[in-house]
Amino acid sequence: MSNKFDLLLAGAGHAHLGVLRLWAGDKPPGGRIGLISPDQHAWYSGMLPGLLTGRYKTDQCRIDLQPLCQAAGIEFISSAVTSLQPEANLLHLDTGETLQSEWISLNLGSLPRPPESEDAGMELLPVKPFSSFISRWEQWQKKPQRLAILGGGAAGVELALALARTVPSLALFSAANILAGHAPALRGAAIRHLHQLGVELHERCPVDRILGGALISKGEIVWRGVRLILTTGASPLGWLCESGLSCNEQGFIQVSPTLQSVSHPQIFAAGDCANLVDTPRNGVYAVRQGPVLAANLASALKGELFTNYVPQRIALALLSDGEGGAMMSWAGFIAEGSFIGKWKDYLDRRFMTRHRASKQ
Numbered sequence: 338m339s340n341k342f343d344l345l346l347a348g349a350g351h352a353h354l355g356v357l358r359l360w361a362g363d364k365p366p367g368g369r370i371g372l373i374s375p376d377q378h379a380w381y382s383g384m385l386p387g388l389l390t391g392r393y394k395t396d397q398c399r400i401d402l403q404p405l406c407q408a409a410g411i412e413f414i415s416s417a418v419t420s421l422q423p424e425a426n427l428l429h430l431d432t433g434e435t436l437q438s439e440w441i442s443l444n445l446g447s448l449p450r451p452p453e454s455e456d457a458g459m460e461l462l463p464v465k466p467f468s469s470f471i472s473r474w475e476q477w478q479k480k481p482q483r484l485a486i487l488g489g490g491a492a493g494v495e496l497a498l499a500l501a502r503t504v505p506s507l508a509l510f511s512a513a514n515i516l517a518g519h520a521p522a523l524r525g526a527a528i529r530h531l532h533q534l535g536v537e538l539h540e541r542c543p544v545d546r547i548l549g550g551a552l553i554s555k556g557e558i559v560w561r562g563v564r565l566i567l568t569t570g571a572s573p574l575g576w577l578c579e580s581g582l583s584c585n586e587q588g589f590i591q592v593s594p595t596l597q598s599v600s601h602p603q604i605f606a607a608g609d610c611a612n613l614v615d616t617p618r619n620g621v622y623a624v625r626q627g628p629v630l631a632a633n634l635a636s637a638l639k640g641e642l643f644t645n646y647v648p649q650r651i652a653l654a655l656l657s658d659g660e661g662g663a664m665m666s667w668a669g670f671i672a673e674g675s676f677i678g679k680w681k682d683y684l685d686r687r688f689m690t691r692h693r694a695s696k697q
């Protein structure tokens with residue numbers, strides 16, 4: 338079969354899921370389109386804490402991509418992209434294949450950034466990719482040990498609350514205050530829950546180095562152990578920065594409001610891997626980019642005009658408390674408890690139902 342496509346979607350992130358959902362429910366735009374993903378499932382981060390506490394089963398938290406692609410008229414390509422040549426519109430895959438496409442859309446997420454590590458005294462477990470995280474976590478749980486989590490954003494806090502009861506002791510390290518950028522009252526509620534579960538909280542404690550079985554902050558040992566989960570802030574995929582696409586100083590792809598690369602307009606990027614003004618890197622914004630991306634990719638294929646993505650000014654934060662409840666903040670309004678947990682559960686399940694092909 339030819340290696341030429343009209344459009345290639347690289348990565349099954351939240352924005353591409355929105356594209357697939359819309360094209361599966363309506364007429365796809367036409368042309369030869371492929372989705373490249375190393376995992377046959379797309380995982381939903383919002384349900385990961387519930388999966389870890391046993392509230393959900395694995396298949397409730399992930400979407401089978403093959404039937405969704407089929408419903409959207411898209412070829413599923415089971416591979417990882419290893420490099421990109423934007424001038425020639427080429428994507429190189431880990432299978433050794435090279436694909437060419439007139440239009441390319443990147444929704445590849447980001448990876449947690451590990452601190453410098455001097456020798457192999459500690460096992461590091463990045464929270465992404467989720468499939469490897471979950472299988473390794475299951476291995477770890479055969480013999481639970483004390484645990485540290487690095488990263489005090491929403492992901493680190495939710496994981497600490499979900500895992501606190503499953504290990505002999507758990508320490509959470511945050512370079513700044515936890516949940517920086519969220520409403521202060523949400524931080525207050527999270528700290529209360531962390532204390533109730535006995536989590537040892539280290540705020541404003543940047544871990545710069547791992548030395549054998551110790552975490553070092555500002556030249557001092559702050560924790561000893563052998564198991565560390567990384568939920569540190571988003572860092573870009575190395576090969577993207579090296580591709581020649583225009584990136585910001587951290588290495589995220591600079592895009593215009595139409596979600597096109599500012600240097601290579603035939604390449605779109607959305608979600609965590611893109612850099613756009615007033616757009617934080619989280620799932621809520623990635624999901625909202627989906628419909629604009631779907632419209633613009635269809636316009637690209639049909640030679641029509643593009644529309645702009647306008648980030649919402651206020652975003653809902655909903656964090657599970659690890660015990661079936663949840664904490665929420667929206668426009669400075671805070672609420673928590675089991676009722677909010679039920680609402681979060683309803684929203685998460687609805688997201689999954691909407692994005693599954695009907696036969697799944």
Ligand SMILES: Cc1cc2nc3c(=O)[nH]c(=O)nc-3n(C[C@H](O)[C@H](O)[C@H](O)COP(=O)(O)OP(=O)(O)OC[C@H]3O[C@@H](n4cnc5c(N)ncnc54)[C@H](O)[C@@H]3O)c2cc1C
Pocket residue numbers: 347348349350351352353373374375376378379380382383385386416417418419444445446447464466491492493495496568574607608609610618619620621622623655656
């Ligand atoms: C535990 C946890 C809880 C979170 N909770 C929330 C929350 O409640 N609300 C919120 O807004 N955000 C939350 N986040 C953040 C959120 O998960 C991310 O910001 C969001 O997933 C980013 O979406 P994305 O579309 O950019 O990419 P992702 O959803 O991360 O998807 C990236 C995709 O790219 C694929 N990929 C990666 N490399 C390659 C490659 N080389 N070739 C091909 N495909 C590749 C991956 O397989 C994956 O399918 C949470 C994160 C974690 C870890």
